[in-house]
Amino acid sequence: MEPTGTLYDAIGGIEVLRRLSNTFYEAVLADELLAPVFADFTPTHIEHVAVWLAEIFSGPTRFTDDLGGHHALLSAHLGLHITEEQRLRWMELMAAAVEKELPPDDLLRRRVLEYFDWGTKIAREVSAEEPGTDIGDPGPTPRWGWQGLA
Numbered sequence: 146m147e148p149t150g151t152l153y154d155a156i157g158g159i160e161v162l163r164r165l166s167n168t169f170y171e172a173v174l175a176d177e178l179l180a181p182v183f184a185d186f187t188p189t190h191i192e193h194v195a196v197w198l199a200e201i202f203s204g205p206t207r208f209t210d211d212l213g214g215h216h217a218l219l220s221a222h223l224g225l226h227i228t229e230e231q232r233l234r235w236m237e238l239m240a241a242a243v244e245k246e247l248p249p250d251d252l253l254r255r256r257v258l259e260y261f262d263w264g265t266k267i268a269r270e271v272s273a274e275e276p277g278t279d280i281g282d283p284g285p286t287p288r289w290g291w292q293g294l295a
């Protein structure tokens with residue numbers, strides 16, 4: 146039987162997501178393949194990613210309320226021209242961060258990494274378009290739960 150409740154609660158809330166984001170970006174900025182992609186990185190990025198993840202996993206909706214929602218998230222990746230090699234390295238570093246920061250629950254970790262696999266493919270697709278491209282209305286921020294995409 147699948148567990149009940151949100152992935153956000155099973156993860157342990159925003160503080161755990163902040164630690165995940167922080168650990169992940171420490172690794173990204175030390176990585177020779179990914180660091181150049183994040184040349185304009187600022188520390189607010191860490192917080193924005195934690196806030197996005199909170200919403201995706203059915204926690205507070207602050208990304209939609211205050212940070213531009215799904216449209217802003219997708220637009221942030223326009224023009225980055227992410228390669229498959231970079232996407233896979235991103236996944237590798239995120240898997241290590243998940244291992245370190247998330248509760249030792251195999252199903253929870255698997256679901257979270259499945260979200261990242263799905264999300265990084267979308268980020269890569271969007272990144273092939275030039276900045277300023279009209280991406281239209283992508284709809285509300287998705288939700289990811291114990292059964293995957295809700």
Ligand code: HEM
Binds near residue numbers: 184185194227261269
């Ligand atoms: C599920 C996958 C992903 C999520 C949830 C995600 C999340 C985010 C968020 C929330 C922002 C906006 C940050 C801000 O407002 O400061 C952002 C920007 C960005 N993302 Fe992603 N991202 C994902 C995949 C990727 C991948 C695969 C790459 C590259 C390999 C990437 C590279 C970037 C870069 C370079 C920015 C702009 C950074 C900046 O503002 O300087 N992202 N991402």
